[in-house]
Amino acid sequence: KNEVEQSPQNLTAQEGEFITINCSYSVGISALHWLQQHPGGGIVSLFMLSSGKKKHGRLIATINIQEKHSSLHITASHPRDSAVYICAVRLLRGGSRLTFGEGTQLTVNP
Amino acid sequence: DTAVSQTPKYLVTQMGNDKSIKCEQNLGHDTMYWYKQDSKKFLKIMFSYNNKELIINETVPNRFSPKSPDKAHLNLHINSLELGDSAVYFCASSPGGGGVTGELFFGEGSRLTVL
Numbered sequence: 001k002n003e004v005e006q007s008p009q010n011l012t013a014q015e016g017e018f019i020t021i022n023c024s025y026s027v028g029i030s031a032l033h034w035l036q037q038h039p040g041g042g043i044v045s046l047f048m049l050s051s052g053k054k055k056h057g058r059l060i061a062t063i064n065i066q067e068k069h070s071s072l073h074i075t076a077s078h079p080r081d082s083a084v085y086i087c088a089v090r091l092l093r094g095g096s097r098l099t100f101g102e103g104t105q106l107t108v109n110p
Numbered sequence: 111d112t113a114v115s116q117t118p119k120y121l122v123t124q125m126g127n128d129k130s131i132k133c134e135q136n137l138g139h140d141t142m143y144w145y146k147q148d149s150k151k152f153l154k155i156m157f158s159y160n161n162k163e164l165i166i167n168e169t170v171p172n173r174f175s176p177k178s179p180d181k182a183h184l185n186l187h188i189n190s191l192e193l194g195d196s197a198v199y200f201c202a203s204s205p206g207g208g209g210v211t212g213e214l215f216f217g218e219g220s221r222l223t224v225l
Contacts, residue, residue, distance in 0.1 A: 033214060037151075043200060043216040084151060097166050098214075100153040 003027050006087050006101035013108050019074040021104045023087030026068065033098065034061050034072050035086040043086075046072070077108045113137050116201045116217035123191060124225055130187045131220045133201030139215070141165075142184040144176060145200040147219070153200070159184050191224045198222070 004025045013019055023032070034046040047054050047061040049070070054061050058077075063070040074081055087101040114135045123129055135142060143166075144156040157176040158166035164176070173189045188195060201217040 035214070035216075041198065041221075042218050043202075045214045045216070048213045086153065088153070097155055097158065103151055 002102065003091075003099050004087055004089055004101040006085075006104050008104060009102065010105045011107070013077050013106070015078060015108055015110050017077050017108075019077050019081075019106065019108075021072045021085050021087075021106070023070045023072070023101055024068060025070075025087075025089050025099075027089070027099075028092040029065075029068075029089040030092050031090040032063055032070050033088040033090070034070075035088060037084040037086060037103070039083065046085075074106075079108045079110050082107050112218075114201055114203055114215050114217040116199075116220050118220060119218060120221050120223075122223045122225065125191055125193060127191050128187070128189045129191060129222070130185055131199055131201075131222070132183070132185045133217055134183050135201075135203040135215070136182065137203055137205075137215060138182075139203035139205050140181060141204045142178065142181070143202045143204075143214075144184065144186050145202060147198040147200060149197070156199075157184075157186075188222075191222075193224050196222055196224045 007022045031050045033048050036046050037043045049063050058075045060073040084103040084105050086103045088098040116133045141160045143158045145153050146156050147153050156170050159178045161181045162178045175187045178184045198219045198221045200219045202214045204214050205212045
């Protein structure tokens with residue numbers, strides 16, 4: 001079993017919908033990253049967080065360290081949000097090593 | 111200016127050949143990484159260097175040899191290529207070093223196809 005589990009694996013939404021992608025992990029971590037991989041293949045870092053909540057535009061990321069869970073929310077979704085969203089954690093004893101989830105494929109239809 | 115740049119973007123080669131992928135970052139970061147993304151899109155760390163020093167070396171065949179001539183460059187050389195080496199290889203960098211690292215910046219990826 002992977003140390004980082006994402007759900008759902010695939011998500012299809014209509015433009016304008018509120019979207020939530022979940023990430024659960026089973027180990028102690030020092031930080032959690034949310035990444036976005038565009039259809040063209042490039043990877044962009046969206047958030048790095050170790051507690052609480054961060055917001056950037058229509059994207060919100062939250063983390064609950066006690067429950068070992070993080071969520072990525074997209075408000076007013078748009079077709080350009082279609083991408084793979086990847087959760088990655090930095091293990092407490094892992095130094096700079098990241099462990100990745102398998103990704104969530106999001107498709108937003110117009 | 112591209113923050114993290116990799117070359118080549120595409121590489122098609124025959125089994126048994128030796129090839130290199132180059133990576134350069136102009137962000138002044140101390141830490142650089144090589145990640146492999148397989149056909150199922152799963153990312154996995156291969157190597158990490160901090161200020162030219164190897165700090166992470168995952169269970170990777172020794173046909174893969176990273177080289178960091180300076181902290182802005184991390185190249186990946188692969189000997190005796192095998193079919194299973196076909197993947198997308200991503201270079202990334204982050205500020206800080208050792209256990210204190212920050213946000214990741216990725217290159218665009220290098221798609222390697224071994225025939």
